[in-house]
Amino acid sequence: MHISRFRSGALRAAALAGASLLALQAAQAQQANLPPRGGSAGSSVQLQELSVESQGPAGERYGPVPAVRPGPGAPENPNGPIDGFVAKRSVTALKTNTPLIETPQSISVVGRQQLDAQNAQNLSQATQYVAGTYASPFGYDTRLDYFLLRGFNASDYGLYLNGLQTLNYGFGYFRYNTFGLERVEVLRGPASVLFGAGSPGGIINQVSKRPTFDPLGYVEVGGGSYGQKYAAFDFGGPVDKEGHWFYRLTGYARHGGTQIVGLPDDSYFIAPALTYKPDGATTFTVLTAFQRDNTGVSANFLPYAGTVRPQALGLRILRSTNVGDRTFNTFQRDQAFLGYQFEHVFDETWTVRQNLRYSFGDSYQNSYIGNGYDLSDATQTQLARYQFLVKDRVNIFQVDNQAEARFFDGLFRHDLLMGLDYKDYRLSDNQGTNFGANPFYAAPNLNILAPAYGPTVGIPGPYQVNFDTFKQLGLYAQDQIKLTDRLTLVLGGRADFVDNQIKDKLNNGRNSNGRNDTGTTYRTALIYNFDFGLAPYLSYSTSFQPLIGTDINNQTFRPETGTQLEGGVKFEPPGQGYVLTLAGFDIHRNGVLTANPTNPLFQSQLGEVRSTGFEAQLVASVFDGLNVSASYTIYGLTNERNGDTALIGKVPVNIPENFANVFVDYTIPTGDWRGFGFGGGVRYVGRSFADQANLFRVPDYVLFDAQVHYNWERWRFQVNATNLADRRFVSSCQTVNACFYGQARQVLGSISYRW
Known part of the structure; x- marks a missing residue:
């Protein structure tokens, strides 16, 4: 207990000290003379673009600068728009403004133009053409986004917003509206050395829209299948004549139904943002967002017989079946984000940054869940159900302090990054059901041939009432060393200190549990850049992920660890407008959570899983008007160690190991048909x-x-159709009593106006 209190106090003190130090340094720097080549990319003080042949640091600061579309020859802002589908830069993989062709790790970037072409309504749709990524393994779900990266779940600890973790545990889950995003960056492979979290499969970083230097006005209305209607706006530009203040206001509202009978999908989102630039070296951007969602459980838990295969009468359950009850199949969420990003450039060597955010989420769910067929019904028409009730409230405070130094030591050129980050996560987790708890009552069956709904039978009794606190302090360093003009060595290391406490309020805290953990991770990588655009690379990295929650015996989980060896090649011939990435990987993941075999409401840490595979990604804007995104992924996923020896060598459930896709968008650039465009995509998912x-x-x-x-x-008229042939398919099954239908055909039309 004394160790826990001391460590918690030390974490808080260290984080606040780091924040205070950065603020003090920035204040002192305001009095200093500005460097001749300082400032953020896209700011009033222009910087040279770093190339492979660069003989010195080019001042590629990124910071939270306003997002403007770069002009011809200007370096791309890694937090801003992408010209076409092909991104050039990112800050996700290395936390520095580094060209993707110089990044020794597999990463894909989906920009605003591609999001608009696909009319992606959620993050799952935004990433369904990305290599190594299987979106929506649990089928059509209006509540949450689920992802598998290289075969591993990235939905819990692997989702980020503007470089800070959203940390989705239990039902304290955040979901950011895709209309508010500028780009989505999928980093494959371990990222713990810089972020302190994430599965070894990778992370997904969402980059929100930022204030713009130039005036921006945009409105859009649309609608389509299931009575859906939506309206959106996006405004931005300078606030004052002096050019120090800039704003952005983004909003979205949706109302209508879903492919599930009687289930709504309503959402309201607004994101104000403000940037202050007192000079060319300092940028301070406030980023906020507020969102309310009202829907229900659309990812129905259905039996294998009746979905994948016909049931006893040769029938299949309709995709539109509402397994819950129309009177109380409810999921509601309120969430808010409030934070800022700060950057100050001292000179050509030193830059400091601070990224801080407070996140709040409040969710409520009450519904029936499918539980296989009633065993007494030989016709398999009576679907058994249980009732599930959850009330979760989550609060997260995070701060990431960085200092970056670019210098020449007499032999090599360095881009040295040092950081200290802190996370304070608090979750009030209340879950109840009608079985296995007091009081017990039977939920009514549902006749799949003639569904009948009625009033609730009872109120679920609690089986878990926990208050979880999770604190993590991380110290990290990374050096990008130019051994030659073409050969770059990346070395990184990190130490994490974790305090994880669970208070069992159902038993008045008597079964309270917790643990303190420390972990170290590192990465080493080499990449060689040929002048004709070829860049082979090799990397080895480790991962460390503390786990929140307890098992069936109320014991806190130990941290999960992993290792990865990755080798690949990137090809971006200068001026050709396309990028091809090939990557092979071998990942070992230890301490994997799976459903408890005796009670699936709980999880157990059963052993080790290995993922070995290959990915290919092609993104191209090959000539005026034509954009292409295509990928292929294949890997082998097996249990290497398990509590049940009979499962060793078997493939975990829910996970396809082979998928390929291609998306094409073409707009006629000249002639009588100028401005008319069309396109589409094909997605293949293996067994x-x-x-x-x-x-x-x-x-x-x-x-x-x-x-x-x-x-x-200034007008744009667009119609999108997802699953055009309306194919009925099962995304995956978790058990033979829990299979999930994918999205039915959805057609959306939209009209937008920009000024």
């Missing part, structure tokens, strides 16, 4: 397994997407 013994298979499937659009002056 997966529905049981741990790999006896029940979920078949592969192919989906088609299509879109047409027309640009006329």
Whole structure:
């Protein structure tokens, strides 16, 4: 107990000290003379672009600068728009403004133009053409976004917003509206050395829209399938004549139904942002967002017989079936983000940054959940159900302090990054059900041939009432060393100190539990850049992920660890407008959580899983008007160690190991048909397994997407169709009693005006 209190106090003190130090240094620097080449990329003081042949640091600061579309020859702002589909830079992989062709790790960037072309309504749709990424393994879900990166879940600890973790545990889950995003960056492989979290499969970083230097006005209305209607706006520009203040205000509202009968999908989102630039070296941006969602459980838990295969009467359950009850199949969420990003450039060597955010989420769910067929019904028409109730409230405070130094030591050129970050996560987790708890009552069956709904039978009794606190302090350093003009060595290391406490309020705290952990991670990588655009690379990295929650015996989970060896090649011939990335990887993940075999409401740490595979990603804007995104992924995923020896060598459930896709968008640039465009995509997903013994298979499937659009002056008219052929498919099965239908055909039309 004394150690825990001391460590918690030390964490808080260290983080506040780091914050105070950065603020003090920045204040002192205001009095100093500005460097001749200082300032952020895109600021009033222009910087040279770093190239492979660069003989010195080019001052590629990034900071939270206002997002403006770069002009011809200008370096791309890694937090801003992308010209076409092909991104040039990112700050996700290395936390420095580094060209992707010089980054020794596999990363994909989806920009605003591609998001608009796909009319991506959520993060799952935004990433469905990205290599190594399987979006929506649990099917059509209006509540949450689920992802597998290289075969591992990235939805819990692997989602980030503007470089800070959203940390989705239990039902304290955040979901950011994609209309408020400038880009989505998918980093594959361990990222713990800089972020202190994330599975070894990778992370997804969402980059929100920033204030603009130039005036911006945009409105959009749309609607389509299931009575959906939405409206959105996006305004921005300078506030004052002196050019020190800039703003952005983004909003979105949606109302309508879903492919599930009687289930709404309503959402309201607004994101004000403000940037202050007192000079060319300092940038301070406030980023906020508020969102309310009202929907229900659309990811129905359905049996294998009746979805993947016909049931006893040769029938399949309709995708539109509401397994809950129309009177109380409810999921509601309120969330808020309030934070800022600060950067100050002292001179050509030193830059400091601070990224800080407070996040709040409040969610409520009350619904029936499918639980297989009633065993007494030989016709398999009576679907058993149980009732599930959850009330979760989550608070997260995070701060990431960075100092970056670019210098020449007489032999090599360095880009040295040092950081201290702190996270304070608090979750009030209340879950109840009608079985296995007091009081017990039977939930009514649902006749899949003639669903009948009625009033609730009872109120679920609590089986888990926990208050979770999780604090993490991380110290990290990374050096990008130019051994030659073409060969770069990346070395990084990190130490984490974690305090993880669980208070069991259901038993008045008598079963309170917790642990303190420390962990170290590192990365070493080499990349060689040829002048014709070829860049082979090799990297080795480790991961460390503390786990929140307890097992069925109320014991706190130990941290999860992992290792990865990755080798690949990137090809970006100068001036050709395309990038090809090939990567092979071998990942070992230890301490993996799986459903407890005796009670699936709880999880157990059963052992080690290995993922070995290959990825290919092509992104191209090959000539005026044509944009392409295509990928192929194949890997082998096996249990290397497990509590049940019979499962060693088996493939975990829910996970396809082979998928490929291509998305094309073309706009006619000249002539009588100028402004008319069309395109679409093809998505192939391979087979997966529905049981741990790999006896029940979920078949592969192919989906088609299509879109047409027309640009006329400042207007844009667009129609998108997802799953054009309306194929009925099962995304995956968690067990033979928990299979999930994917999205049915959805058609959306939109009209937008920009000024």
